[in-house]
Amino acid sequence: MAQQKFLHQRPIQNPFTNPFSSSPLSTSSISNRPISLLSRNGLLLLLALLVILGVFLPWAGSPLFPSPNKLSPSQSKWRDYSLPQAVKFVAKNGTVIVCAVSYPYLPFLNNWLISVSRQKHQDQVLVIAEDYATLYKVNEKWPGHAVLIPPALDSQTAHKFGSQGFFNFTARRPQHLLEILELGYNVMYNDVDMVWLQDPFQYLEGKHDAYFMDDMTAIKPLDHSHDLPPPGKKGRTYICSCMIFLRPTNGAKLLMKKWIEELETQPWSRAKKANDQPGFNWALNKTANQVDMYLLSQAAFPTGGLYFKNKTWVKETKGKHAIIHNNYIVGFEKKIKRFRDFNLWLVDDHASESPLGKLE
Ligand SMILES: *[C@@H]1O[C@H](CO)[C@@H](O)[C@H](O)[C@H]1NC(C)=O
Ligand SMILES: *[C@@H]1O[C@H](CO)[C@@H](O)[C@H](O)[C@H]1NC(C)=O
Ligand SMILES: *[C@@H]1O[C@H](CO)[C@@H](O)[C@H](O)[C@H]1NC(C)=O
Numbered sequence: 001m002a003q004q005k006f007l008h009q010r011p012i013q014n015p016f017t018n019p020f021s022s023s024p025l026s027t028s029s030i031s032n033r034p035i036s037l038l039s040r041n042g043l044l045l046l047l048a049l050l051v052i053l054g055v056f057l058p059w060a061g062s063p064l065f066p067s068p069n070k071l072s073p074s075q076s077k078w079r080d081y082s083l084p085q086a087v088k089f090v091a092k093n094g095t096v097i098v099c100a101v102s103y104p105y106l107p108f109l110n111n112w113l114i115s116v117s118r119q120k121h122q123d124q125v126l127v128i129a130e131d132y133a134t135l136y137k138v139n140e141k142w143p144g145h146a147v148l149i150p151p152a153l154d155s156q157t158a159h160k161f162g163s164q165g166f167f168n169f170t171a172r173r174p175q176h177l178l179e180i181l182e183l184g185y186n187v188m189y190n191d192v193d194m195v196w197l198q199d200p201f202q203y204l205e206g207k208h209d210a211y212f213m214d215d216m217t218a219i220k221p222l223d224h225s226h227d228l229p230p231p232g233k234k235g236r237t238y239i240c241s242c243m244i245f246l247r248p249t250n251g252a253k254l255l256m257k258k259w260i261e262e263l264e265t266q267p268w269s270r271a272k273k274a275n276d277q278p279g280f281n282w283a284l285n286k287t288a289n290q291v292d293m294y295l296l297s298q299a300a301f302p303t304g305g306l307y308f309k310n311k312t313w314v315k316e317t318k319g320k321h322a323i324i325h326n327n328y329i330v331g332f333e334k335k336i337k338r339f340r341d342f343n344l345w346l347v348d349d350h351a352s353e354s355p356l357g358k359l360e
């Protein structure tokens with residue numbers, strides 16, 4: 001029953017209230033020290049002032065605090081970089097891999113990118129930056145691989161995690177995917193709290209419109225059906241909106257349009273603390289007769305509720321896992337710890353394998 005509660009909830013949280021400990025956002029430990037020195041003597045006062053200037057001046061021009069009037073030439077360039085330009089630049093074989101990231105989640109982006117690079121698909125990755133800091137940072141290290149689709153997530157909206165404004169913001173995801181399909185590309189969407197252990201493209205069998213994974217923990221036989229599963233207790237399925245592959249077909253476009261519609265007609269409510277996953281499941285339900293759908297194998301695409309909780313199953317299905325999703329857990333630090341415990345936190349020792357390199 002406890003698992004029921006978390007079943008359909010994607011553990012996103014307000015990233016801005018929970019920055020990683022070494023984050024430049026937390027300056028309190030630095031700013032406290034000079035104040036205690038003030039009372040001693042003039043020399044120390046001067047020293048303190050120098051420390052403060054040294055600490056804060058570099059940030060004045062940082063991408064964290066972009067001032068529209070003082071953008072560097074390269075920053076203005078990325079500000080105007082459009083989705084069609086970006087998709088054209090990164091696509092290989094008519095396919096792009098997209099994720100959506102805000103600044104505090106860069107370590108997760110980097111971790112995911114290392115695993116994508118190991119399968120040689122990093123060149124196809126396009127990061128949809130949710131704020132300007134992310135746009136500039138990614139493009140500075142890896143030109144052309146991040147795009148921002150205005151409006152940006154402002155810190156005011158971000159602070160109100162679980163609010164309608166935040167829901168509206170994340171609800172733009174199917175619109176971005178639809179736009180990429182309309183441009184004629186295949187698109188794979190991934191959450192960045194994922195790690196690839198194998199190339200997922202080898203599992204995209206046939207020529208179906210939409211491919212997705214189940215978020216249910218119940219163990220299925222290895223040869224389970226690839227059809228949309230029957231609805232669960234809430235009258236709908238528990239397909240994860242965390243990993244989706246779409247071909248630029250009428251069926252896939254219809255599914256995205258239905259998803260957008262579902263998010264509009266079953267909007268945010270305080271009680272439900274909605275995210276975009278239930279809307280996706282209702283869209284699947286309502287378009288099942290018109291869209292050619294393919295449920296990916298559970299052994300290759302297990303929910304975190306299974307992979308991280310059943311050692312026996314993991315042993316039994318060894319060598320069959322393609323993408324691991326760190327869900328069924330809430331909290332930034334908890335996710336990192338769990339990745340570390342399972343040797344999936346690659347950024348500690350393998351940052352050089354990421355196209356972004358070591359982030360600091
Ligand atoms: C593109 O397709 C070719 C031929 O199918 C394949 O060999 C190659 O690995 C693909 N490239 C990428 C980046 O997927
Ligand atoms: C969110 O979207 C709904 C439906 O489009 C709209 O009525 C509402 O005003 C929006 N709320 C915020 C805070 O953006
Ligand atoms: C759609 O959901 C309804 C209500 O739960 C259910 O009766 C129906 O079988 C579902 N359709 C499909 C194709 O899953």
Ligand SMILES: *[C@@H]1O[C@H](CO)[C@@H](O)[C@H](O)[C@H]1NC(C)=O
Nearest residue numbers: 217219310311312313314316
């Ligand atoms: C764990 O996996 C094993 C092997 O697949 C299965 O028999 C068992 O029922 C699972 N345990 C739970 C708690 O789901």
